[in-house]
Amino acid sequence: MKKLAVLTLAATVATTLMAADGAALFKKCAGCHGMHGEKKALGKSEVIKGWPKEKVVEALKGYKAGTRNVHGMGALMKGQAAALSDADMEAIGDYLSKQ
Secondary structure, eight states: HHHHHHHHHHHHHHHHHSSOOOHHHHHHHHHHHTTTTTTOOGGOOOOOOOOOHHHHHHHHHHHHHTTGGGGHHHHHHHHHHHOOOOHHHHHHHHHHHTT
């Protein structure tokens, strides 16, 4: 029984350590969007601070797939979103929704 408890605890700690950190991931976006998503990127985009998580994830998935081109930013954002995993997008969405 103790072995099961130790294994469960170890798995929980490992999952927590491997979870994507939205704030850390968003740092590469901050140059255009601001540290908290408060700026219009390149003076063109919407302010994304406070967007619902689902809206952020949908937008990032669209950019990554090349099916979204809002304000003519599709190609630029496709390159930015290309390396993001679904978990990364969820973490960024969670971070922005709480700003």
